[in-house]
Amino acid sequence: MDNQNKNLVLATALSFLVILVWFWLFPPEVPDDLTDPTVTTISTTAPAADVAAAATVTDAVAEAATEAPRVPVETPELTGSISLLGGRIDDLYLSQYRASLEDGAETVRLMRPVGENDAYYATFGWAAGSGIDATAVPGPDTLWTVESGSTLTPATPVTLVWDNGAGSIFRMTYSVDDRYMFSIAQSVENTTSGAITMQPYGLLRRHTEPDDLSKVFVVHEGLIRMSDGILDQQKYSAIQDYSVDANEQTQAERIEVLENGWIGYTDHYWMTSIIPQPGTQFRSVSKYFANRDLYQAEAVMAPVSVEAGQSAMVETHFFAGAKEWETISDYEDSLSVEGFVDSIDWGWFFFLTKPIFWLLHTIHGLFGNMGWSIMALTLILKAAVLPLAYKSYVSMAKMKELQPEMEKLKERSGDDRAAMQKGMMELYKKNKVNPASGCLPILIQIPIFFSLYKVIFVTIELRHAQWVGWIRDLSAPDPSSILNLFGLLPYNTPEPGSLFFILSLGVLPILLGISMWLQQKLNPAPTDPTQKMIFAWMPWVFMFMLGSFASGLVLYWITNNTITFIQQYLIMWSHGHRPDLFGNIRAGLRRKAPAAAANSTKKPGKK
Numbered sequence: 213m214d215n216q217n218k219n220l221v222l223a224t225a226l227s228f229l230v231i232l233v234w235f236w237l238f239p240p241e242v243p244d245d246l247t248d249p250t251v252t253t254i255s256t257t258a259p260a261a262d263v264a265a266a267a268t269v270t271d272a273v274a275e276a277a278t279e280a281p282r283v284p285v286e287t288p289e290l291t292g293s294i295s296l297l298g299g300r301i302d303d304l305y306l307s308q309y310r311a312s313l314e315d316g317a318e319t320v321r322l323m324r325p326v327g328e329n330d331a332y333y334a335t336f337g338w339a340a341g342s343g344i345d346a347t348a349v350p351g352p353d354t355l356w357t358v359e360s361g362s363t364l365t366p367a368t369p370v371t372l373v374w375d376n377g378a379g380s381i382f383r384m385t386y387s388v389d390d391r392y393m394f395s396i397a398q399s400v401e402n403t404t405s406g407a408i409t410m411q412p413y414g415l416l417r418r419h420t421e422p423d424d425l426s427k428v429f430v431v432h433e434g435l436i437r438m439s440d441g442i443l444d445q446q447k448y449s450a451i452q453d454y455s456v457d458a459n460e461q462t463q464a465e466r467i468e469v470l471e472n473g474w475i476g477y478t479d480h481y482w483m484t485s486i487i488p489q490p491g492t493q494f495r496s497v498s499k500y501f502a503n504r505d506l507y508q509a510e511a512v513m514a515p516v517s518v519e520a521g522q523s524a525m526v527e528t529h530f531f532a533g534a535k536e537w538e539t540i541s542d543y544e545d546s547l548s549v550e551g552f553v554d555s556i557d558w559g560w561f562f563f564l565t566k567p568i569f570w571l572l573h574t575i576h577g578l579f580g581n582m583g584w585s586i587m588a589l590t591l592i593l594k595a596a597v598l599p600l601a602y603k604s605y606v607s608m609a610k611m612k613e614l615q616p617e618m619e620k621l622k623e624r625s626g627d628d629r630a631a632m633q634k635g636m637m638e639l640y641k642k643n644k645v646n647p648a649s650g651c652l653p654i655l656i657q658i659p660i661f662f663s664l665y666k667v668i669f670v671t672i673e674l675r676h677a678q679w680v681g682w683i684r685d686l687s688a689p690d691p692s693s694i695l696n697l698f699g700l701l702p703y704n705t706p707e708p709g710s711l712f713f714i715l716s717l718g719v720l721p722i723l724l725g726i727s728m729w730l731q732q733k734l735n736p737a738p739t740d741p742t743q744k745m746i747f748a749w750m751p752w753v754f755m756f757m758l759g760s761f762a763s764g765l766v767l768y769w770i771t772n773n774t775i776t777f778i779q780q781y782l783i784m785w786s787h788g789h790r791p792d793l794f795g796n797i798r799a800g801l802r803r804k805a806p807a808a809a810a811n812s813t814k815k816p817g818k819k
Contacts, residue, residue, distance in 0.1 A: 280355065283370050284363045288390050289533060294364065295325060295333075298352040299372050299384050301394065302326070302333030304532055306482070313676055313684055322482055322532055331419035334484060334530055336384060336396050341409035341515055348376040349410060352417075359383065366390045379404035392533025393543060399525040402518040409517045412526040414486040418477055418507040421448045425479075431557050431670045435498050435509060436483070437475035438551040439467045445557075446498065448507065455502040467496040472550040475509045476531070481672040483555055486511040487529040490548040534672050537573060557670050564663035569671060576673070582686050583679025586764050590771040594779070597656050601779060607645055614639060657772070661765075668764045679763070683720070686764035690718025717759050720766045725755030727773035734780055 280297035285304065292304040302325040310317040323332045338349040350356070354374055361370030369387040376382070385397040398412050425433055425448070435446040444467070454465045467473075469488075475496045476485030488494045488511050497510040511528070518524045529547065533539070535556050544552040558565045571592065575585040594601070617639060625632040639645075668674045674687040682692050693716040728751035758766055 281358075283358060283361070283372075283386075285388065286363055286365050287388055288366075289392055290388070291319075292323070294370070294386065296356045296358070296372065298335045298337070298354055299350075299356050299386075300325070300333045300335045300352070301530065301532065302331070306534055309481075309534060310676075320482070322484070326419070329420075330422050332417070332422075332484075334414065334416050334486065334532070336398055336412070336414045336528065338382070338398070338400065338410040338412055339512065341411060343404075343406055343408035344380065344410060345378070348378045348380060350374050350376075350382050352415070356384070364388055380408065391539055392531055393547070394530040394532065395527060396530060397525055397527045399523060400516075400518055401523045402520055405520050407517055407519050409515050411512055411515050412528070413510055413512045414488075414528050414530065415511070416476055416484055416486060416509040420505045421507075422479065430559075430666065431480055433479055434477065435475075435507075436478040436485075436555055437467070437473065437496050437498075437509070438554070439469045439473045439496055440471055441550065443551060443554050451498055451507055452500045452502070454498055455500040465498045469494050469496050472548070474531075474549060474552070475511055477507070477509065478535070478555060478557075480670070481535055481675060482533065483531065483535050485531040485552075485555070487531060487547070487549055488513055489527060489529075490550070536672055537569065557666075559663075559666045559670075561659060561663045561666065564659060565666050568660070568663050569667045569673075572667065573673065581679065582674060582677035582764065583683065583767060586686070586768050587771045590768050591775060593660060594772065594775045598779070600656065601776075602783060606783060614643060614645065661769070664768055665761070665765055668762045674762075674764055677764070679767070683763050686767070687762050689760050690720040690763050690766065692718040694718070694722065715756075717755065720763055720770065721755050721759035724758060724766055724770050724773070725751045727770050727777070728754055731773055731777045731780070734777065734784070 280295045282293040282295055282303070285292045285294060289306065289308055290304055291307050294301050295303070302323050304321070304323040306320040306322055309320040311320055323334070324330055325333060335352045337351045337354070340346040340349045356372035356374045359371045359373040361368055364370045364386055366389055369385055371383055371385045374382045379402065381401040381403065383397075383399045383401075385399075387395040387397075396414070400408075400410065402408055422433075432445045432447070434448045435444070435451050437444050470493055472490050473494070473496055474485045474487040475498070476483060486509070493514050495510070495512040497508075497512060499508045499510070500506070501508065513526055513528075516524045516526065529549075531540075531543070537553065537556065540552050540555060543549050568589070572582075572585055572589050575588045575592075576582055579585050579588065618636065621635045621639065622632065625635060668687055676684070677686045678684045679686055683690065695716050732747055732751065758769065
C-alpha cells in the first residue's frame with residue numbers, strides 16, 4: 213500500500229494551492245482537550261466501573277477460549293460463532309466479501325478469538341458496585357451456559373445464563389438483524405435479601421495492531437468514536453499514549469457522554485462499534501495495555517440499582533461489518549445512531565466528498581455499474597460548472613482576437629516592460645477580457661479531483677467494482693501493461709509499488725495521455741520556447757504520474773478531458789475561431805522534422 217502514499221503525495225501536490233488558500237481563509241476547528249468540558253484525561257488508579265484490568269493472556273486462557281463451547285452465527289451477511297467464555301463475539305466472517313479477486317480467495321474475517329494472530333473480540337458484562345463482590349459479576353472470562361436457542365440468526369435469538377451462586381442470576385440475550393447489527397440485552401435477577409448496584413459495560417479488545425493495517429494516511433484506521441456530536445479519530449500510535457502499566461495504573465482517555473455516542477475500531481473498509489441506547493449517559497474509554505500490546509475500547513453505562521426480588525435489563529447495540537454507506541446511513545436514521553455515517557473517513561473536504569459520493573451512489577442505482585456511473589458523474593459535474601467554463605473559453609477566444617494588437621504593442625514597447633504591462637491591462641479593460649479566467653476551470657478541477665480520489669479510495673462501494681473487460685477493480689490501478697503488449701506476451705509485469713511499475717502503463721493511462729495531448733492541439737503551440745517545451749511534455753508526464761492511480765480516477769480524468777475538448781471546440785467555433793486540430797498536429801510534426809534534420813546534418817566543430 214506504500215504506492216497509495218505516493219499517489220496521495222502527487223494528488224496533494226496538484227491541489228496544494230487550493231488547500232493552502234482554503235485553510236488560510238477557513239481554518240478548521242479542532243477540539244481542545246484542555247478546554248472541552250466533555251473531555252478529561254485521568255491518571256489514577258482505575259475504579260471498578262472502568263473495567264480496569266485486562267485478563268492476562270496466558271496459555272491457559274488461550275486454551276480455555278479454544279475449548280469453550282460455541283453458539284453458531286448465521287445471517288445473510290455474517291457467519292461465525294459466539295464463545296460461551298465471556299459470551300465473546302470473537303469469530304465473524306463477512307460472507308459477501310473476499311480478500312482479493314483471485315479465484316478461491318478467502319472470505320474476509322473480521323473477528324478472531326484469543327489464541328490466534330490478531331485476536332479481536334467484543335464482550336459484555338457488569339462492574340461490581342455496592343452490595344455485590346467483584347468476583348460475583350460476569351466478566352470477559354465467565355463461562356456461560358445456553359438457556360435458550362441453538363443458532364443465532366435474524367429469526368432466532370440466543371439467551372445465555374450464569375448463576376453466581378450468591379443470589380444473582382445474569383442473562384445475556386443476543387439478537388442480530390440481516391446485516392451487521394447485534395443487540396445484546398443484559399439482565400440481572402436479584403434473589404438476595406438486599407439491594408445490589410452494578411454498572412453494565414461493553415468492551416472491545418484488539419490484541420496488537422492488525423497485520424493488514426494499510427498505514428496509508430489518506431484513510432483513518434484505529435479508534436473511532438462519537439461523543440455528543442464530536443467525532444474522535446486516533447491512530448493506534450496515538451492510542452498508546454493512554455496505557456496501563458504492569459501495576460495496573462491507568463492512564464486512560466475518558467469522555468463522559470451525556471446523550472448520544474458510540475465507540476469502536478475502524479479498518480479501511482470494516483468497523484466494530486459498541487452503541488449504547490440513544491439518550492443514555494455512558495463513559496467512553498480508550499486504553500492500551502503496553503505489557504500485553506492490547507488495545508481496549510469501553511462503553512461503561514450508568515449504575516443500575518436492583519432491589520431484592522427485582523430484575524433489571526440494559527440493551528446495547530453492537531455493529532460488526534462493512535462500512536457500506538447505505539447500511540450505516542439506515543442505522544443512523546432507524547436506530548438514531550448519531551453521526552454513524554461519519555465512520556467513513558470523508559476527510560477535510562467532507563463538504564465535497566459527501567455530496568460527490570451521494571451523487572455517485574445515486575447514479576449507480578440507475579446504471580448498476582460504477583465505471584459508467586463515474587463517467588455520468590463527470591458529465592454532471594462538467595454541466596454544473598459549464599457557465600464558468602463558458603466564460604473562460606470565451607475570454608480565451610477574445611484573447612486570441614487581441615493577439616495581433618498585442619504583437620504591435622510588444623513592438624512599440626520594446627524593452628520597456630512597465631509600458632508593456634500597462635498597455636496590456638488597458639487593452640484587456642477596453643475589450644472586457646479577464647486574462648485570469650482561463651485558470652478557473654483548473655482551480656475548480658483540482659478540489660473535485662482530490663475529493664474523488666478520496667471517495668474512490670475510502671468507500672467500500674468502489675472496492676472490487678468492475679467496469680469492463682480487464683478493469684475488475686476501479687479502486688486499483690489498471691492491471692494491463694504496455695510492457696507485455698497488454699497480455700499478448702507471456703510474462704509478468706512489475707507489481708504495484710515496484711520501482712519499474714511507473715513504466716508499466718496500462719490502457720487507461722495511455723488514453724489519458726492521448727486525451728490531454730489532443731486537448732492541447734486545439735490551439736497552436738506557444739511561440740515561447742520554454743512554454744512550448746512544457747506544453748509538449750505535460751500530457752506524457754501526467755500519463756506516467758497518474759498511471760498508478762486508481763482506475764476509477766483515471767477514467768474520470770479521461771472523461772473530463774474528452775468533455776472539455778468538446779466544450780472548448782464548440783465554444784471557440786461559435787465565436788468564429790474554429791480550431792484547426794489536424795493543422796496544429798501537422799505543424800507540430802513539421803517543426804520537429806526540420807529540427808531533427810538540422811541536428812543530423814550539423815558537422816562536428818561547427819556551431
